[in-house]
Structure formats: C-alpha cells, structure tokens
Amino acid sequence: MLAENSRGNYTFVRGIGPFSAAVTAQPGFEIVHAQFLPLVALNDGYIRVERHLQERRRPLEALCGMELRIPKVLSREAFDEFNRPYIERLKTWGLDIAGVNPVTRTNVAFEISPVSEPVLAGFYYTMPSTLPGATFVLSGAPEIASREGGVQIVARGDTSPDGLRQKLECILQVLGAHLSEMKLKWEMATAVNIYTVFDIHPLLAPVLLPVLGTASHAGITWHYARPPVSGLELEVDVRAVKTELIL
Numbered sequence: 001m002l003a004e005n006s007r008g009n010y011t012f013v014r015g016i017g018p019f020s021a022a023v024t025a026q027p028g029f030e031i032v033h034a035q036f037l038p039l040v041a042l043n044d045g046y047i048r049v050e051r052h053l054q055e056r057r058r059p060l061e062a063l064c065g066m067e068l069r070i071p072k073v074l075s076r077e078a079f080d081e082f083n084r085p086y087i088e089r090l091k092t093w094g095l096d097i098a099g100v101n102p103v104t105r106t107n108v109a110f111e112i113s114p115v116s117e118p119v120l121a122g123f124y125y126t127m128p129s130t131l132p133g134a135t136f137v138l139s140g141a142p143e144i145a146s147r148e149g150g151v152q153i154v155a156r157g158d159t160s161p162d163g164l165r166q167k168l169e170c171i172l173q174v175l176g177a178h179l180s181e182m183k184l185k186w187e188m189a190t191a192v193n194i195y196t197v198f199d200i201h202p203l204l205a206p207v208l209l210p211v212l213g214t215a216s217h218a219g220i221t222w223h224y225a226r227p228p229v230s231g232l233e234l235e236v237d238v239r240a241v242k243t244e245l246i247l
Helices: 042-055 076-092 161-181 201-218
Strands: 002-005 010-013 022-025 029-041 063-070 104-110 119-128 136-142 144-147 150-153 191-195 221-223 235-240 243-246
Touching (some): 022 161, 029 042, 029 136, 029 235, 042 063, 042 119, 063 076, 104 191, 104 235, 144 161, 161 201, 161 235, 191 201
Parallel strands (some): 029 243, 104 136, 191 221
Antiparallel strands (some): 002 010, 010 022, 022 136, 029 119, 136 235, 144 150
C-alpha cells in the first residue's frame, strides 16, 4: 500500500515495523545516496546524518533510507531488541507517518572482517531536482514469502543450487511487486546489491539477469555478508539514483 511523506517529498510502500518496503521521490525531487567510507558507528552516524541534512538545507523528514551493518547475525528476539532504539530515533526525527515507518533499510552482517559494533554504511534522502527520470530505493528483501495465512522462509535451510534458486525467485517476485506498486520498472535501476555467503553465480544468467533487463548493464554488486536474522541466507536491494556521494 502506497503512502506519502509530504514533508520529506517522497512516496513509500508500507513495510514492517523497522522499515518501509520501498520509496520513490515525488516530482521535482530526486533521491540522493550518501555512503560513508570508512563506515561510522551507528550513534555517530545519526549525528552525521543530521549535520549533512542541515548543510543541504533539508528537513530530517527528507531521510528515506538507511544502510546498516551489524557484528553478527541475530536471533529474532535480539533483532527486535536492536530495532527498538533505531525506530525511536527515527520517530524523534519526525519519521513516523500515522504510526508507520517510511524509511527503507538494508541491514546485514559481514562474514569476513566483521564490524565490532553496529555501523552506518550509508543513507538516502531527497533533494529538489530538475533531472528527468524516477529515483527510488527498495529495502533489502530476504527469502520470505506470504504463505498459508502467514510468512515463511522459502527453502529454509536449503542452500543447494535448487534451494538458492527458490530463494532468489521469491526475492525477485517481492521486489518486482514493490516496483509495480510504484509504477516503476526493473530497467530503471542503477544498482543491484546481493548479500549472501553462498554461490549465486549459477543463478545470474538463468534467473537474475533476465529480470533486470538493461539494468544489468550497470553490473551487480555481491556483498559477502549475511541477512540480519538467523535462518535467512540471501538478501537483495535495489536503487535508482542520479547522485552518489562518498562522505
């Protein structure tokens, strides 16, 4: 279901508590991607986000996406506990639209050279723009599908080639539905990120690239990392932006 963040100048697809499913800039605006290199501790990152938006003369409500990295995969209970202060921080920034969080998110754990504490890898926000074309962000989606009146992990525990295929097909279906809801297309994407420690190379040509179409011309980024919750093995996020910053 689409909703509007009028003060932030973007429309979003409702998601679950910690994040929205997708965002797209409203006419006259674009979504900007800002990346931290090196990564910054999450609490320091909040301060950096506030400062950057102030320098850009944008309200905090213009924030529309966050990229987090955590030290290790969490249990469901630990994940919920991690989310509480994060959600409260967004609420203090006015990012609570009728009880719904409008901000997209990807949150993963590096398998090699893990971080020692939660960090902020990057964020997204809207800016006035006269550039043509839509800009959008799709939150990281794992292999979770709605089935039999609830949600289930697709091919749970199965990391065989067939299991990974089922997982990826599920994710692409979910992300494609979000694009359709915003009346956008895969071909508009400028970046596609895959997060897994398993071999997805055999799935690129038969499964992923045909879906991406010409968006595949920009390449695919594979992060050797795990989704944030135990039991999940694969995650994908997507964006279409015209401005990329390194802070």
